[in-house]
Amino acid sequence: MTDLKGELSEWFGGPIGHVHMRPDAVGSEHHHAEDVRFSIDGFLRYLERFSGAQTYSVIDTDHPYTGLLYRDISATLTPESLPAIREEVSAAHLARIRELQSRPELNGHVYSGIEVDIVSPGGELLVTDDVLSQLDLVICSLHYTFYSKATDLRSRTERLTTAELVSAYMHAVSNLHVDVLGHPTRDIGRSNKDSAYLSEWLPLIDLMKQKGTAYELNFAHFASLREVPDFDKALITQAALRGVHFFLGLDFHNASEFGLKTSGSVITPENADQAFSAHTEKVHLQFLLKLMRVIRLLESLGITPAQVVNSSDIRFKEWLATRISA
Structure with a gap:
C-alpha cells in the first residue's frame, strides 16, 4: 500500500501481514456468506484497487490445515492423534509452499508464511520444523480450542493460568x-486479564527481545473490542520500552471483515471487479475506519511505525535478514 497518502502509508508501507487466503480458487462446500474467502490472486487484486499502488505485497499466513480443504481436524484431535495430524498438516502446507514457488509471477508480491498453533505446554507446534524452516515468516499462536484438545485440557474446568500460558x-x-508471537493475550479469559500481574509476563517480553521475536499487534482482536483492556495496553507499552519489535497483523479470514459482501465461496481476479463494484467507497471506508481505530490506539500508547517491522518494505527485509542470520 505504498501509494496511500499520509499517516496510513507510514504504517502500511510494507507487506500486509496475517491474512488468511486460499492458495487457489477452490472453495469450501459448506461456506456461508460471512465465510467468503480471498484467493491469493484475488487479494492481490484487492490491494491493487484499494491502494492504487503498483508495488504491493502480502504475507501468506493461513492456518496449515486449510490445505486439507477445511476438514475439521479439531474433531479428532487428541494427545494420541496429534503426531499423525501433525505430519498430515505439515505435508499439506509443504504442498502449498511448492505451489507458490511454482508461480514466478508472485515473486516480490507474496511471502510464504503460516500461522501455526502451539499444541503443548512445551511449546510444540502443529507443523514440523522442517516445513517451518522453508517459510519466509512463521507466526505462532495459541488457540484455546486446539490447545485444549491437543493437551487434553478439557478434563479441567478452568482455563490456562497466566503461568501456564506464559510458559x-x-x-x-x-x-x-x-x-512472530500472534495475539498473545487474545485467548486468556477476561478474569485472567484482570487478575494477571504484569510482572508474570515480563520474562516472556525479555525473551522475545533476546530472540528478536516480534509481538503481533492484532487488528482483528483490537477491532472486535469495545474497549481494549488496560492489561493489553500495559503489556504493549512494556514490550515497547524493552525494545521488542512489533508486527502489524490484520488476522482477517473473510471478505466481510473488509466490508465486502459478495456471493460465492472465494474472491478471485475473475469475480473481484464484481465484488468490489457495489458500494466501493463504502467498502473502502469500512476498512479504513477499522485500520484508523487501531492506529489511534497504538499512537496513544506511544507506538510509532519505526517500531513495526512490516511498516515498510525496507524495515521488513532488514528484520528478516537479522532473523535468518540469528
Missing part, C-alpha cells in the same frame, strides 16, 4: 523458526 509462549518463541 507455553516462552517455549514456543524459543523455536528458532518462530518470527
Whole structure:
C-alpha cells in the first residue's frame, strides 16, 4: 500500500501481514456468506484497487490445515492423534509452499508464511520444523480450542493460568523458526486479564527481545473490542520500552471483515471487479475506519511505525535478514 497518502502509508508501507487466503480458487462446500474467502490472486487484486499502488505485497499466513480443504481436524484431535495430524498438516502446507514457488509471477508480491498453533505446554507446534524452516515468516499462536484438545485440557474446568500460558509462549518463541508471537493475550479469559500481574509476563517480553521475536499487534482482536483492556495496553507499552519489535497483523479470514459482501465461496481476479463494484467507497471506508481505530490506539500508547517491522518494505527485509542470520 505504498501509494496511500499520509499517516496510513507510514504504517502500511510494507507487506500486509496475517491474512488468511486460499492458495487457489477452490472453495469450501459448506461456506456461508460471512465465510467468503480471498484467493491469493484475488487479494492481490484487492490491494491493487484499494491502494492504487503498483508495488504491493502480502504475507501468506493461513492456518496449515486449510490445505486439507477445511476438514475439521479439531474433531479428532487428541494427545494420541496429534503426531499423525501433525505430519498430515505439515505435508499439506509443504504442498502449498511448492505451489507458490511454482508461480514466478508472485515473486516480490507474496511471502510464504503460516500461522501455526502451539499444541503443548512445551511449546510444540502443529507443523514440523522442517516445513517451518522453508517459510519466509512463521507466526505462532495459541488457540484455546486446539490447545485444549491437543493437551487434553478439557478434563479441567478452568482455563490456562497466566503461568501456564506464559510458559507455553516462552517455549514456543524459543523455536528458532518462530518470527512472530500472534495475539498473545487474545485467548486468556477476561478474569485472567484482570487478575494477571504484569510482572508474570515480563520474562516472556525479555525473551522475545533476546530472540528478536516480534509481538503481533492484532487488528482483528483490537477491532472486535469495545474497549481494549488496560492489561493489553500495559503489556504493549512494556514490550515497547524493552525494545521488542512489533508486527502489524490484520488476522482477517473473510471478505466481510473488509466490508465486502459478495456471493460465492472465494474472491478471485475473475469475480473481484464484481465484488468490489457495489458500494466501493463504502467498502473502502469500512476498512479504513477499522485500520484508523487501531492506529489511534497504538499512537496513544506511544507506538510509532519505526517500531513495526512490516511498516515498510525496507524495515521488513532488514528484520528478516537479522532473523535468518540469528
